[in-house]
Amino acid sequence: MTAAQDAPAQIPVTVLTGYLGAGKTTLLNRILTENHGQRYAVIVNEFGEVGIDNDLLVESDEEIFEMNNGCICCTVRGDLIRTVQNLMKRRNAFDAIIVETTGVADPAPVAQTFFMDDDVRAKARLDAVVAVVDARHVLKRLEDTEEAEDQVAFADVILINKTDLVSEQQLAEVEARIRSINPYAVLHRSERCGIDIAKVLDRGAFDLDRILSLDPHFLQHGHHADECGPDCDHDHDHHHHGHDHDHECGPDCDHDHHHHHHHDDPHSVKSISLKAGDLDPNMFFPWINQITQVQGPNILRMKGILAFKGDPQRYVIQGVHMIVEGDHQRDWKEDEPRESRLVFIGRDLNWDVLRDSFQACAAE
Amino acid sequence: MPTIAPVDVDGFVVRAGFLKDCVFFASGEGDIVFSGQGERTERPHKAGLLAAEPVRDGAGLITSGDDGRVFLSDGDGSCECLAERPRKWIDLVAAGPSGAIAFASGRTAWVRFPDGREKEFSNDTAVGGLAFAPKGMRLAVSHYDGATLYWAGTDGAPVKLTWKGAHLGVSFSPDGKYLVTAMQENALHGWRLSDGQDMRMTGYPGKVKSFSWSAKGRYLATSGANAAILWPFFGKTGPMGQSPLQLGARGDALVTAVACHPVEDVAAVGYQDGMIMMCRFEDNAEVLLRRPGNGPVSSLDWDGDGTRLAFGTEAGEAGIVSLQD
Numbered sequence: 074m075t076a077a078q079d080a081p082a083q084i085p086v087t088v089l090t091g092y093l094g095a096g097k098t099t100l101l102n103r104i105l106t107e108n109h110g111q112r113y114a115v116i117v118n119e120f121g122e123v124g125i126d127n128d129l130l131v132e133s134d135e136e137i138f139e140m141n142n143g144c145i146c147c148t149v150r151g152d153l154i155r156t157v158q159n160l161m162k163r164r165n166a167f168d169a170i171i172v173e174t175t176g177v178a179d180p181a182p183v184a185q186t187f188f189m190d191d192d193v194r195a196k197a198r199l200d201a202v203v204a205v206v207d208a209r210h211v212l213k214r215l216e217d218t219e220e221a222e223d224q225v226a227f228a229d230v231i232l233i234n235k236t237d238l239v240s241e242q243q244l245a246e247v248e249a250r251i252r253s254i255n256p257y258a259v260l261h262r263s264e265r266c267g268i269d270i271a272k273v274l275d276r277g278a279f280d281l282d283r284i285l286s287l288d289p290h291f292l293q294h295g296h297h298a299d300e301c302g303p304d305c306d307h308d309h310d311h312h313h314h315g316h317d318h319d320h321e322c323g324p325d326c327d328h329d330h331h332h333h334h335h336h337d338d339p340h341s342v343k344s345i346s347l348k349a350g351d352l353d354p355n356m357f358f359p360w361i362n363q364i365t366q367v368q369g370p371n372i373l374r375m376k377g378i379l380a381f382k383g384d385p386q387r388y389v390i391q392g393v394h395m396i397v398e399g400d401h402q403r404d405w406k407e408d409e410p411r412e413s414r415l416v417f418i419g420r421d422l423n424w425d426v427l428r429d430s431f432q433a434c435a436a437e
Numbered sequence: 438m439p440t441i442a443p444v445d446v447d448g449f450v451v452r453a454g455f456l457k458d459c460v461f462f463a464s465g466e467g468d469i470v471f472s473g474q475g476e477r478t479e480r481p482h483k484a485g486l487l488a489a490e491p492v493r494d495g496a497g498l499i500t501s502g503d504d505g506r507v508f509l510s511d512g513d514g515s516c517e518c519l520a521e522r523p524r525k526w527i528d529l530v531a532a533g534p535s536g537a538i539a540f541a542s543g544r545t546a547w548v549r550f551p552d553g554r555e556k557e558f559s560n561d562t563a564v565g566g567l568a569f570a571p572k573g574m575r576l577a578v579s580h581y582d583g584a585t586l587y588w589a590g591t592d593g594a595p596v597k598l599t600w601k602g603a604h605l606g607v608s609f610s611p612d613g614k615y616l617v618t619a620m621q622e623n624a625l626h627g628w629r630l631s632d633g634q635d636m637r638m639t640g641y642p643g644k645v646k647s648f649s650w651s652a653k654g655r656y657l658a659t660s661g662a663n664a665a666i667l668w669p670f671f672g673k674t675g676p677m678g679q680s681p682l683q684l685g686a687r688g689d690a691l692v693t694a695v696a697c698h699p700v701e702d703v704a705a706v707g708y709q710d711g712m713i714m715m716c717r718f719e720d721n722a723e724v725l726l727r728r729p730g731n732g733p734v735s736s737l738d739w740d741g742d743g744t745r746l747a748f749g750t751e752a753g754e755a756g757i758v759s760l761q762d
Contacts (some may be wrong), residue, residue: 128484131503131526134543136563138581138603141622151581151603151621152543159503159528161751162449162465163485189622191643233594 074162083198086170087274088183090224091205092214093176096234099171100205100266100273107270114167115159116153118175129167131156137182140189146370146394148182149189157193164224169274170197177220180227181373181394187279188396201276204228204258208239208247215250220359225254226342226373226418230261237264255344255418256375257287281400284376284389287414288434342373344418347431351382353411356434357391361390361397364427369395371422378417380405381435390415439715443756446470452489452510452739457581457615459512461498461746462755463489470502472550472757481508481516489701495741507540507549520549529725531576533569537589539576541567546578548589558587566607566618566647576702577689579604584628586616598628600635610670619645623673625659625668634701636677639669643691647737649651651697651704656682656718658704660693663687664696665706665716684716685723696737696746707734713758715749726758 090096105127114129126232138151153172158202160170174183177409187199204224211233214221225231231251236244248260259276261268277283307320357379365372375392386432415431442762448466455461459473469479481503489500497511499519507520507527525542534537536551541564548556558684563582569576574590583599584607603621610617614718615636617627621643627636645661654669657676668676685692685706702718711730712722732752739746749755 083706117445132524134563136581139619139622141602149621154621156526159485159487162451162487163503164449165466166485255553387720 083090084168084196084240085275086172086187086197087200087276088180088202088387089171089173090180090208090228091176092201092210092221092224094210095176095205095207096232096266097173097205098125099234100173100203100268102231103266103268104171104274105269109270109350112149112167114170116156116170116172118173119180129160129163131159131410135178142393144369146181147396148380149186150182151184151411153183154190154193157197159320161196166265168193169200177218179220179223179434181223184227184279184393185396188393188398199279200231200274201278202227203230203232203273205234206247206251208233208244208262211247212250215254222254222342222420223373225251225258226344226351227257227418228255230273231255232266232268232273233260233262234266235264236262244376251373254344256344257374257418259294261347270282279391281389281391281398282402284378284391287376287378287416293413320389326434335384342420343422343424344416345422345424345427347413347415347417347428349432351380351411351436352434353436354381354384360430360434365392365395365397368427372417372419377413378402379413379415380411408430439724440527440759442710442759443754444470444472444525446541446749446753446755448753449751450735450753450755451486452738453736453747453755454491454493454748455740455745455747456491456498456512457495460740460745460757461489461491461512462499462747462749463498464753467502469498469510470755471510473512477512477514477535478512479512479514479516481510481518482506482720487526488530490532491533492532492538493537496570498752499530499540499677501530501540503527507538511672520547520555524630531567531569533576533589534572537558537569537574539575539589540569541578541587546576548574550575550590550640556589558585558589565603565605566580567622568607568616569606569611570609571611577609577616579607584616584618586630596634596659599758600626600628602626603689606648607655610649610657611650613674614619617648617657618694619648619659619661622632623661625657627675634677636675638681640675641666647692647694649697649704650694650719651702652700655702656697658684660692660695660707663691665692666702667705667718682718682721684718684721685714687748691732694735694737694748696739701743705748707737707748709733711752711754713737713746715746719753730754 117125133152133156137148140147225381337354359416379388387402389402444465446462448464452463459471462470467482468744471477483504485503497509501507505522505525508514508516516569527542529541540547544560546558546564555702560580566579576587576589578585581603586596604618606619623641627637641661643661645659647660649658655671658667664683667677667682690708690710696705707713732750736749746758
């Protein structure tokens with residue numbers, strides 16, 4: 074008999090996105106060669122020119138399944154469902170899964186696979202979507218392609234790579250542009266993907282229990298000082314340069330005002346942070362259902378921490394397109410202001426309607 | 438009283454069943470345990486084993502793995518490598534007439550004829566399932582938006598059966614009149630092959646991953662619900678407009694594997710929690726064959742005369758249930 078029942082219930086899955094040449098394979102090889110005692114199963118789209126040194130490596134043709142439910146954004150990756158099922162036949166051979174996508178892949182079906190397929194969901198959980206971008210080329214990519222924007226918008230962790238090949242000013246521009254698309258991701262700078270692997274893996278970005286705050290990360294002075302100890306030797310030397318864009322946005326900013334030329338651009342992804350006090354659950358749930366039904370295709374990511382009237386507990390919520398998950402998390406602390414906060418990252422959303430209709434969910 | 442003889446298997450039991458002279462248990466970790474006069478473990482694949490299927494005359498077991506190889510093992514120590522596709526994960530195999538086999542990886546399926554010749558069948562989308570027709574060298578390949586029927590031995594034009602969605606496992610009815618697929622969205626789809634008539638069989642809370650035709654092909658038993666669901670395939674219209682039988686209903690666990698008895702109108706039903714029951718079609722009478730264990734029942738199969746049942750679970754529990762002392 075095997076000890077399969079001792080294995081953790083759900084295997085963590087990290088998804089790596091990023092354009093060709095950004096450094097995904099370099100990051101992957103760093104993860105695999107670091108001495109961490111973890112065994113990874115790696116799913117790649119194709120065996121590239123750069124070899125990947127791993128025992129459990131599977132090539133998988135990206136194949137999008139549309140679900141027969143009339144929802145155009147409810148797509149899953151058929152090949153991933155199958156590969157995860159096949160991997161589960163060797164459950165004792167690995168501890169975690171890494172999925173490397175092609176440069177032009179839409180990250181949504183990958184993420185949705187882990188929510189929409191019951192078999193996959195029972196065995197594996199999405200830990201985080203990590204985007205690797207090339208500091209030299211990312212601005213051009215973002216101008217030219219929707220995929221690049223989707224990858225940035227979708228990411229929980231963004232690694233700005235090849236920082237040694239651009240000037241500090243260029244880097245600041247890159248960060249500002251990335252922030253304008255996705256203010257909520259954790260940003261890291263790296264050269265040749267040199268980064269502490271712990272900042273990329275085991276993020277719990279889709280874990281409702283780990284939604285602790287929804288502050289745009291760039292408002293935290295010291296760039297994620299919460300994540301690095303004083304002895305940490307990674308990319309701090311760049312940090313003091315990065316702060317000059319702080320003053321451009323206040324906490325209520327929806328991050329579009331310094332990119333006016335994007336307003337008429339159909340590719341433009343924006344984010345919005347909605348705030349209210351106590352909400353009326355009888356108003357909020359029908360509202361969020363309706364919003365995600367109607368605007369789902371344009372919503373890339375959604376997260377929220379909510380206070381419902383008369384409810385002593387924080388309610389946390391997260392979503393991808395039309396998929397919404399929510400649960401009670403913990404009691405509100407005494408010194409914590411009861412505040413509802415909901416953020417959307419999306420494309421062509423009707424921001425004013427979103428803001429007004431959300432306010433209408435406030436408890437009397 | 439039924440008795441259980443446990444068998445030690447290390448890993449997820451991909452397939453349990455019978456060859457001519459022995460019982461086999463193929464594990465995802467790569468071991469194949471053959472239990473007959475004695476017990477013997479073979480390990481033909483370099484790493485994991487993804488699929489296993491006995492050849493039609495029961496003389497051997499075809500297995501495929503993530504080493505890109507297909508082996509034929511006879512249970513007496515001989516393992517022959519029948520085919521190799523380096524770096525591919527071969528996760529589907531099927532047994533055909535007179536020793537022909539089919540296997541697939543990604544978008545491509547291959548038939549290997551008894552003389553060692555191979556023929557390739559490329560598809561636009563990934564192969565979801567493979568099945569040979571009960572008679573003739575006819576191969577069904579299920580894929581996205583339908584299934585395709587090939588005459589593997591000739592160059593005749595393939596027959597395309599279309600239905601929107603992703604089609605996974607596939608099976609011919611024993612009389613060859615129907616083709617049934619399991620779909621990504623918790624439903625079965627069927628085609629009457631005489632006229633291409635579509636059949637929708639829906640209402641499952643989970644995906645259908647196990648199906649088994651009853652004696653003479655009267656019913657198709659399926660997993661994926663909290664009871665074994667048996668669709669009637671007798672009469673001119675098959676299951677259309679008919680209600681299925683529901684056997685062994687439980688409120689607390691889904692059915693994960695089914696195997697119809699080869700002679701009687703009885704099915705073995707395996708559940709998510711490892712329990713196995715035997716249920717009679719006529720009156721839904723139930724006999725408990727195995728109590729719940731550590732993992733979902735992943736494979737069930739009867740021997741030829743229906744006196745022994747081989748089982749395996751995802752947690753590596755396995756054994757043989759004997760109905761006679």
